Amino acid sequence: MVNGCDCSIVIKTTNREMDVPYSEETLREAVSILEEEASIEGSGTCKAIRKNCGVTGCVVTPLTIGTAPLLFYLAMGSAGNPVFVSETRNLYRYTINLLPLEDTDLFDLIQDRGGELVPSERRLFESCRVKGFELRIMRDEAIKLKLDITGEQYPVVYPYKETFVKESGERFNGDSVTYKINGEEFKNIYGVTLTSKKEGGTRTELWIKRALNTGPDLPHIIDELTITAQLLKDKYEHRHFGTFRITIKRLVLTSDETNINSGDTVIGPLRYYVADTVMTEVFTSGDEVIE
Numbered sequence: 516m517v518n519g520c521d522c523s524i525v526i527k528t529t530n531r532e533m534d535v536p537y538s539e540e541t542l543r544e545a546v547s548i549l550e551e552e553a554s555i556e557g558s559g560t561c562k563a564i565r566k567n568c569g570v571t572g573c574v575v576t577p578l579t580i581g582t583a584p585l586l587f588y589l590a591m592g593s594a595g596n597p598v599f600v601s602e603t604r605n606l607y608r609y610t611i612n613l614l615p616l617e618d619t620d621l622f623d624l625i626q627d628r629g630g631e632l633v634p635s636e637r638r639l640f641e642s643c644r645v646k647g648f649e650l651r652i653m654r655d656e657a658i659k660l661k662l663d664i665t666g667e668q669y670p671v672v673y674p675y676k677e678t679f680v681k682e683s684g685e686r687f688n689g690d691s692v693t694y695k696i697n698g699e700e701f702k703n704i705y706g707v708t709l710t711s712k713k714e715g716g717t718r719t720e721l722w723i724k725r726a727l728n729t730g731p732d733l734p735h736i737i738d739e740l741t742i743t744a745q746l747l748k749d750k751y752e753h754r755h756f757g758t759f760r761i762t763i764k765r766l767v768l769t770s771d772e773t774n775i776n777s778g779d780t781v782i783g784p785l786r787y788y789v790a791d792t793v794m795t796e797v798f799t800s801g802d803e804v805i806e
Contacts, residue, residue, distance in 0.1 A: 524574055525679050526585065527623035530804060533585055534682045535576040542572035542626055542640060542664060570640045570666035574624070577657040579684035580746060583759050584797045584805045586660050587611050589622060590648035591795060592713075597802045605800050606756055613711060613719065613793035620644070624664070625673050637673035642666055646713050650761075653706035653724075658687040658744060685757070687744045695741040696733065701725070704733075705782050707742065709761070709793070719789040721766060724782050727773070733785060737766040756798050765791035 524542075526533050578586060588594045588611055597607035624640040647663040694704045708722040721740070725733060739762065746757025766787040773783025799805065 522626050522628040523679075523681075524576070525625040525627070526589070527625060528585070528620075531585070532625075532679065533582060534679045535574070535582055535586070536579060536682050536686070542570060542574065542624065569668060570643060570664065570670060573661055573663050575659055575661045577659050577686045578744075578759075579682060579686050580757055581682055581684035583687070584609055584611075584799050586662070587759070587795050587797055588805050589620075589645050590650075590660060590662060590711075591793065592620070592645070594805060597799075597804070599802070600798065603756075607799055607802050609797050609799065609805060611795040611797065613717065625679075626670075627679075637675075638670045639673040640664075640666055640670045641668045648711055650709040651706075652692055652708070652742070652744070653689045656689050656706075658689055658692075685746055687746065687759070691746065692742060692744045695743075697738050701733065703727075709763075711793075719793060720769075721763065721787045721789060723785045723787065725785065726782055733768075735768040737763075737787065739764055740766060756800065758796075758798055760796045762794045762796075763789055763792075765789070 524535050526535060576582070576586070588609075591611045591613045593612045595610045595612075597609055600606040600608055621642045621644055624643055626638045626640065628636045628638070643664050643666040645662050646665045649661040649663075651659045651661070689706055694701050694707075703726045705724040705726055707724070709719070710722075711717055711719040723733060742761040742763075744759050767790055768785060769788050770786045771783070772786065
């Protein structure tokens with residue numbers, strides 16, 4: 516019951532419906548296993564009963580100038596009011612915080628499956644939430660966000676046949692990302708992966724890949740890391756419009772996974788535990804709420 520690459524995904528919230536650029540997804544019916552344990556003495560018997568109990572899986576999508584505000588809101592769980600950016604015609608900044616809460620706002624997903632060889636099928640996954648996310652930033656690649664989805668309701672057929680507007684906005688890329696650690700820019704960072712699990716509280720980690728022979732190594736304790744992604748196109752009225760910025764406070768090194776048995780440049784991953792807050796700033800045109 517895994518639904519793969521022949522589909523598109525539409526996110527439905529209270530205020531909007533938005534198609535997300537398709538990359539990967541494995542939304543499926545969740546199942547639970549009821550197991551009878553073997554007896555203390557002897558081999559005993561062990562049986563399992565499978566029952567449908569909701570929805571599980573993930574959606575992986577590249578971030579675009581249009582989808583980034585909503586996707587960050589769904590992933591991180593709390594957005595403040597829009598703040599007007601001075602000296603622009605119609606530009607607003609949103610501050611989105613990662614909160615240590617398991618229950619974030621609910622949303623619906625519409626899964627549109629089918630193609631030339633498969634009959635068209637639309638299914639509605641109602642009352643979903645994000646139980647964890649992973650932000651992947653790597654050089655030479657599009658920036659992708661993976662949302663781990665869970666829901667208690669069984670998917671149903673979506674009866675409407677209207678055509679959703681496809682999101683075709685410009686994608687953020689790992690080549691246009693800068694990293695500042697404690698106010699100093701580090702050019703030897705090759706990419707980062709920010710992961711957060713939101714069940715029974717929030718646990719957030721950051722994997723940093725850096726080149727060892729092209730700059731100073733990273734400190735074991737980082738007070739503040741700022742990640743800025745920017746679309747460097749002249750068509751935007753203000754540079755902030757094609758920008759998002761993530762600020763992470765208080766990172767503590769937990770392990771160094773670098774393998775130095777190489778004669779070439781070594782790209783080594785460092786694993787940090789995020790002991791404080793994560794905040795994202797995103798810029799949109801218009802002052803409407805993003806929820």
